[in-house]
Amino acid sequence: MESVILIVILFYAAGTAFYTAYFAKQKEIWHQTGYYLLLAGFLIHFLNIGIQHMQTGIFPAGNLNENLSIASGAVAGVYLLLRYKFNIKILGFFAAPLSAIVLMISFFLPSGPSPEPSPVFKNIWLIIHVIVIFIGEASFALACGVGILYLAQEHAIKTKNHGFFYKRLPSLELIDSTGYACIVVGFTLLTIGLIIGSVYAKFVWGRFWSWDPKEVWSLISWLLYAALLHQRLTMGWRGRKAAIMSIVGFAALMFTFFGVNFFLTGHHGEFTK
16 A cells, blocks of 8 residues: 555645646646646545555554544545635645645654454444544645635735735635635534544443543634634634634644644544554
8 A cells, every 4th residue: 555655645746846836837737737636646545545444444544644644635635625616726835735745744654553453443433533523624724724825915915015925826805715614614524523523432432521632622622613703703703813713723733633642641542653
């Protein structure tokens, strides 16, 4: 399977190169090439995960190596959907390198011995939980990227620096609406994922909630995004405030994903060894 992952990395890296060229020169042919390279890499990546699952009978989410691989594919897949829905081409400049970098980190991490088939890793609730959570977190990752684009474009407008970034980034309205869509999708999926995770926890550990550090920080992340959506719907938080909150929320998610694994202990640790 390592050779397949290398091929996917090459597709993602090539897509990154063409999206970078598109960002610099704004030639449509470079965007189209980057898009199809990213799409091809995603399809191969998706099929590889599916084949691995069918061959072993275990969903490949048993360690940090496999989780990062799924995260990489999720970012690429969510971007492809956003590209279709909003036609925000420049976001590929953020999504393609993120997918490539995360998958490269995954590739160079030790995979460890293959786990023995067990109810923990074969449970259908785990599979649904992992898929839903990672798609939701990929949506939040892209919301963070959109937030960065918004701040860059807003700065260009406020300083009347109608140069490099201003000419290449979409309107503030389109960036804001795309970021909002990412947050709504991510929040919905995170909510569903946490509920499914509780059902799975009851099946495996005998209780819905155990105050595990991963559970606590997932709840903190959920509350941050819930506050953002609440303030947007009731107080009209848009633009700069929403962009900053999307970045802060994603930082909390990153601590949930990495910091909890490395600095805190809990029963989720068996999935990230």
